[in-house]
Each structure stands twice: as structure tokens, then as C-alpha cells.
Amino acid sequence: MQINLSNLGKRYNYEWIFRNLTYTLESGTSYAILGHNGSGKSTLLTIIAGHNLHSEGDITYKLDGKTIAPDKAYRELSLTAPYLELVEEFTLLEMIAFHTRFKPLRGDLSHQNLVERMGLQKSRNKYIKDFSSGMKQRLKLGLAIYSDTQLLVLDEPTTNLDQEGIDWYQNHVEQNKADRLIVVGSNIVHEYSFCEHHLHITDYHVQARQVR
Numbered sequence: 001m002q003i004n005l006s007n008l009g010k011r012y013n014y015e016w017i018f019r020n021l022t023y024t025l026e027s028g029t030s031y032a033i034l035g036h037n038g039s040g041k042s043t044l045l046t047i048i049a050g051h052n053l054h055s056e057g058d059i060t061y062k063l064d065g066k067t068i069a070p071d072k073a074y075r076e077l078s079l080t081a082p083y084l085e086l087v088e089e090f091t092l093l094e095m096i097a098f099h100t101r102f103k104p105l106r107g108d109l110s111h112q113n114l115v116e117r118m119g120l121q122k123s124r125n126k127y128i129k130d131f132s133s134g135m136k137q138r139l140k141l142g143l144a145i146y147s148d149t150q151l152l153v154l155d156e157p158t159t160n161l162d163q164e165g166i167d168w169y170q171n172h173v174e175q176n177k178a179d180r181l182i183v184v185g186s187n188i189v190h191e192y193s194f195c196e197h198h199l200h201i202t203d204y205h206v207q208a209r210q211v212r
Ligand SMILES: Nc1ncnc2c1ncn2[C@@H]1O[C@H](COP(=O)(O)OP(=O)(O)OP(=O)(O)O)[C@@H](O)[C@H]1O
Pocket: 012, 013, 017, 035, 036, 037, 038, 039, 040, 041, 042, 043, 044, 187
């Protein structure tokens, strides 16, 4: 997959969050979107994920060299973000069964295999509402990382994880990043240390460009 951002800009009411962002994202590469709190990382990630509209410029998606409609790109998307909710009334196994109706798992991974990879065997029949915040985050990450998708968008991926969870995240992303396009929105080095490219969203703030 290739995503081309061309003179992309986003404005909320009268406030420009970023402008004139031209950048190409390609499969087989991992990108970190960096910037201080409120700088626009999540805004850009939600636009790339098709959950938010840009205000100017263009975004195009290509698969195997051919331009595809944004809704087809959505089929290739796995996303995890603090604002995305799990279905609390499901048990873990029910949640995986529901998710995989829309996004099948990578390779021959069974639902039980995924539970094991997430280290949540003891909680397979527990309701999501009774999960700890770290267990919920591990589940969100597991569903995203192990879905059979080309585009993996991770916003603040280690929110609520302890050191063991952070190590788990790093190992499982590393094992599943080949040939995928990964975009991480973060301020924390351990979340994006595997990323080859860094995009500083503040470089596209209006004031930053005016003083150049
Ligand atoms: N729906 C919205 N309406 C108006 N302003 C918004 C909206 N969503 C975000 N903003 C504003 O856009 C700016 C960028 O927010 P965003 O959440 O993208 O930043 P961020 O870099 O991800 O921040 P953090 O590191 O705190 O998560 C902020 O000033 C925020 O108030």
C-alpha cells in the first residue's frame, strides 16, 4: 500500500491544525508522527484512517500500484486509539468472533491462538467490562496487530500498559511489521523506536511555516 498526502491541511473552525503537508507513506516502512500534546498527531492519524475529513489538499491510497477508493483502503486498515471503544458486553472470545467477521486474522491464526498471543488465556470467558485498563489495551493492540491488514495505525499504543505490556507490544509489532505500512502517533520513544521515519507535525503548523 502507498498513501500520498498532497498539500494536506486541516482546520477546525478558524484554527488551522496543519497545512501544506506533502508526504508519501509506503508498505514495508514504519512512520512515527511526533509532536507535543495538542499538536495534531491524532488529527492526522484519523484523516489517514478515513475517520476524519481534511480541509484542503488530497489524500490518495494505492494498492499494488493502482489507486483505490478510500472505502477500499478501509478494508486494509487496523486502527487502535484511546478514543476507540471495545464492546464491553462481550466476553473476550465473543469480542474476537465479532471483530473477525469484519477483519479476518493474519495467517492461520485461530481465535484461541490469538488469546494465547495476547497472554489472556485465563480471561477468555471474562466480560470485557471486567478487564483492567491494561488488559483492554492489550486486547485492542492484539486485534489490530493480528488482523490481516496492510495498514496499521497506532495512536498512543502503550496507554495503560506496564513494562511487561510495553515489552509485549514491542515484540509483537516487530514480529508482524514486515511488508506492512505502520503509522504510530506518539510522544514516547518506546512506542516508536522501531520506526524508520519521523514526521514532526509541528513542521506543518502555520506559524512554523510563516517564519521560514
Ligand atoms: N473535533 C474537534 N473540534 C475542534 N478542535 C479539535 C477537534 N479535535 C481536535 N481539535 C483540536 O485540534 C488540535 C490537535 O488535537 P489532536 O488531538 O490532533 O492533538 P494530539 O497531537 O494528538 O494531542 P495529544 O498528544 O494530547 O493526544 C487541538 O488544539 C485540539 O483541541
